[in-house]
Amino acid sequence: MPSDKLVLIDHHVHGVIRAGLARDGIEALLSESLVPTSAGTTAFDSQLGFAVRRWCAPLLDLEPHSPADDYVLRRQELGPAEVARRLLAGADVAAWLVDTGYQSDEVTTPDELAAISGSPAYQIARLESIAAEVAEAGSSAAGYGAAVSAAIARAARQADTIGFKSVAAYRCGLDFEPARPTTADVEAAAGHWLRSVDSPQPARLSDPVLIRHGIWAALDTGLPLQFHTGYGDPDSRLHRADPALLQDFLAASQRTGATVLLLHCYPYHRQAGAMANLFPHVYLDVGEALNHVGARSATILAEALELTPFHKMLYSSDAFGLPELHYLGAAAFRRDMAAVTGGFVADGAWAASDAARVAEMIGSGNARRVYRLPAPSR
Numbered sequence: 001m002p003s004d005k006l007v008l009i010d011h012h013v014h015g016v017i018r019a020g021l022a023r024d025g026i027e028a029l030l031s032e033s034l035v036p037t038s039a040g041t042t043a044f045d046s047q048l049g050f051a052v053r054r055w056c057a058p059l060l061d062l063e064p065h066s067p068a069d070d071y072v073l074r075r076q077e078l079g080p081a082e083v084a085r086r087l088l089a090g091a092d093v094a095a096w097l098v099d100t101g102y103q104s105d106e107v108t109t110p111d112e113l114a115a116i117s118g119s120p121a122y123q124i125a126r127l128e129s130i131a132a133e134v135a136e137a138g139s140s141a142a143g144y145g146a147a148v149s150a151a152i153a154r155a156a157r158q159a160d161t162i163g164f165k166s167v168a169a170y171r172c173g174l175d176f177e178p179a180r181p182t183t184a185d186v187e188a189a190a191g192h193w194l195r196s197v198d199s200p201q202p203a204r205l206s207d208p209v210l211i212r213h214g215i216w217a218a219l220d221t222g223l224p225l226q227f228h229t230g231y232g233d234p235d236s237r238l239h240r241a242d243p244a245l246l247q248d249f250l251a252a253s254q255r256t257g258a259t260v261l262l263l264h265c266y267p268y269h270r271q272a273g274a275m276a277n278l279f280p281h282v283y284l285d286v287g288e289a290l291n292h293v294g295a296r297s298a299t300i301l302a303e304a305l306e307l308t309p310f311h312k313m314l315y316s317s318d319a320f321g322l323p324e325l326h327y328l329g330a331a332a333f334r335r336d337m338a339a340v341t342g343g344f345v346a347d348g349a350w351a352a353s354d355a356a357r358v359a360e361m362i363g364s365g366n367a368r369r370v371y372r373l374p375a376p377s378r
Contacts, residue, residue, distance in 0.1 A: 006334045009094050009097070012097060012099060012124065013316065014099055014320035017107055017321040018080065020079060026322065032231065051291070055332070060074045060086065088326055088327070090331070091330040097163065098121050099126060100126065101125070107320070125161050125165070128166065130152055131210060141190040142187055144210075145187065156221035162371045169240065171204075172211055173245070176208045176249070181213050181216075219253055222257060225259070225261065229246075229262050229265050230243070231264060231267065261282075261283045264316075265304070266300060273304055283314060284312065287329075291329055297336050298339045301337065333363070
């Protein structure tokens with residue numbers, strides 16, 4: 001199968017920034033730090049920045065490797081709507097599974113992303129956001145646990161919600177106690193947290209007991225549950241985002257029948273592959289890592305394929321804000337998959353037919369099966 005024909009489902013992605021961006025706004029979104037670089041430096045001097053100038057420039061009518069100044073100027077000339085239209089169309093993604101729990105007021109909704117790209121979009125609901133909504137609605141400590149469970153169950157019944165996500169890695173680390181917390185423990189933890197919610201700041205859940213409660217309530221729905229793991233923004237402590245820390249939880253959750261998906265994983269993608277190899281309900285992607293490592297992305301993909309069963313890996317971009325990231329994720333994944341599996345075929349280790357079948361599974365087939373998505377229309 002030619003790499004540009006590989007059908008992709010982006011199983012974890014975010015919306016596109018609606019507003020026009022000045023250069024500092026663009027640069028902030030080229031880094032997980034989410035802040036502009038210091039004076040005299042530029043975020044374009046990175047693997048991701050070079051990839052934007054190489055691969056996105058032609059879609060904006062520029063030569064590959066055009067200088068950053070020219071790229072930013074052309075982007076501003078076209079305007080945010082036209083830039084998004086070109087890049088999302090260029091990504092040619094068959095479906096988007098959109099995490100709506102981060103800066104949702106600033107980026108496109110799933111419906112808006114679908115309208116721009118011409119491909120269907122579905123919601124991945126964030127558990128910690130649901131808990132914050134319950135807290136801000138004035139729940140009592142005694143009623144908090146049942147209220148959160150009911151809110152998660154309602155979200156699961158919404159037609160456009162096909163999975164959940166937890167950002168436990170950001171809030172308490174993945175080395176949390178694996179078992180479902182008791183009702184008494186939830187009530188005690190809720191009492192402490194709800195007292196803090198009265199402050200002017202938005203509710204932000206970081207209590208590990210309450211995070212565990214949400215996780216187990218999501219597992220009860222039977223919908224797939226995603227976990228951010230590995231590299232992320234400064235809120236995350238990298239050493240506590242290693243997916244191997246979830247091993248006891250993965251053993252405890254295996255009997256629920258729900259699927260657990262480890263997102264991004266880098267630089268722990270080999271550990272994630274081991275977890276997917278050990279537990280039948282565990283899947284992974286290498287998501288945002290492929291964008292951020294740029295020219296080294298094929299190496300990371302090959303390393304992730306070392307232990308991961310091929311029916312346990314999915315494609316995602318984790319693109320947020322810049323439509324460049326949506327495009328780069330898809331275009332680079334197609335190139336990388338062709339390069340990595342093509343090398344296996346050239347070495348005589350794989351048959352060409354197996355390479356094509358594995359690419360289809362990882363690109364879209366596994367996502368259709370895990371999330372019970374409709375069959376492709378093309």
